[in-house]
Amino acid sequence: MDEKMSIMVVDDEEIVRESLFHWFKKYGHVVETAASGFEALDKLETHPFQLLFVDIKMPGMDGIELLEKVKAEYPDTMVIIITAYGSIESAVKAMRIGASDYLLKPFKPDQLALVMERASHQKRLLFEHDYLKGRLEKITRFDNIIGQSPAMEQIFDLIPEVAQSDSSVLLIGETGTGKELIAKAIHAKSRRAHLPFIAINCGALPDTLLESELFGHQKGVFTGATHARKGFLEVVSGGTLFLDEIGEISPKMQIDLLRVLEEKKITSIGSREPVDVDFRLISATSQDLGKAITDGSFREDFFYRINVIMIDIPPLKKRKEDIPLLIQHFLEKYGHETTKQVDRVTRDATELLKRYDWPGNVRELENAVERAVVLSQSRTLGIKDFAFLRSSPASLSRPQSLQEVEKQHIQQILEEYNWNVTQASKALEINRVTLHKKIKRFNLERRP
């Protein structure tokens, strides 16, 4: 028995509770006792026990009834039944209901040691099972995409459906909304999941370098090409290619990629031999591609080729109900990574985070929580831990002087009341003459 467990001994006989209590203490386990099934259920509500030792014969609620309730409410809690020689049938019944083991009273000390060893082994198996299941879910589900808002639920429903097809996907969303995570989730759910997922940020590479990265090159075709190199379109072979910031690529590159998508062949720079390629394309952009098409910087035919399925990812400010869930997720993530015991955010701080506009979206929220966790001195994050948000670029763009605030506010109210001075002055709780004076002083005019 090599692991410490939290154990509860449930027996109406004090002497049995005491004996087992002291015996388990000798192994360093955390031990609690309960004199009845009711007391045990009360204690289970406040503390998660890993193992229960339960006597079958107890007044009020017997061990079998307690076992049934425990297995229904806390299926991961192991239960070992203690029974007298006369009630073997009950022990058999208990095993059928889900007891991990049973002991006949009185037992030899080494029998208890053996039962505990088995329980410890079972606990380890359960832990490994949960761990692997969690890992598998993380890999195959929507890795780190958190949300319960209707918009996100819709996306969660869409991902497995989209993953089944090979059609090109265009992800639209502001920076930091998690476009790459969704691309990865689609890949993970697709038949290509065991093949490579390659992500390229088109906006980060100059056109010539992007061409070389995607198509590859032959040895000596340009300065520095000391050896031949395969492009990502070939390397991805069978997997998924994620092109982020697709709106940034040049018209020439759009034509080249369009040809690849249509012919499923590429020719590396300096070569004349086309090579067959097979990949699924997922693109993403934070730009308005419709506008780019209108002003001629983005090809319409290429747009329709990459936009067979479009997923619009809402910015964080439009799904604020997800913020508490995201906070909890990042607390767990950074609590684990930094081994700091920070597991709560006060209600005030949560409200503050919900009011904030998050121009950098989920990524900005993640960075904010990480920073707060790292710098926090207590288990709970409060408003002061997020004070740095007030000096963010978003808040700095707001007017700083009182006069400017007043001017903007009056303008806003006038626009709201369609420049009806009587109604606007009522809303501002000033008289009409004063409002006229202020309009004149601030040179306010109706916005087009």
Add this chain to the structure above:
Amino acid sequence: MRSQKKPVGVVPLGEVPEIALKVIAAHISGYYKLSVQILPPLGHPEYAFDERRFQYDVGIILKAFESIKFKDHDKVIGVLNLDLFVPIFTYVFGEAKQGGKFALVSLFRLGKNPDGSPSPSSLIFERAAKVALHELGHLFNLLHCREKNCLMHFSGGIQDLDKTPIYLCRYCSTYLKDRLLHLNLLGSEEGLCQ
């Protein structure tokens, strides 16, 4: 240099061979470097006899110890030649409360080999010393150890007890030394036998 304030008390209950008490005391002194005092015998603990089980209840004897107080001793080991039990177990070789003051050691089941044949007295005394050192370990807050080659490894039967060494593993030894230093029962230059 010993700076111990109070010696460990070894007290017989009823008829116990004097040699067994001396062996136990010598082992405590030799292995744990503690001073030991063999105390005058206490009476046979008839009050703890359970007529259904024909055994003596450890819990009742330990409670009786608490009323005696033993003011001159911080740790006391009672030695008996009687069959001991705690209600959940069929028998025990010894018993001690974790971090407590009193422990019991029974010689009753130490006299026979696993096959039922009588054991030589040297082996019986070695077993008694192991049980005493193990229970005294619990009194100094040592836990059961998962290392099989450690005196604090749990022994459920005589076979296990014979396999268990009489010394502590490095981890338990370090822990015990630390405890004894903390309690001012051991000089910093002294080490425990390993």
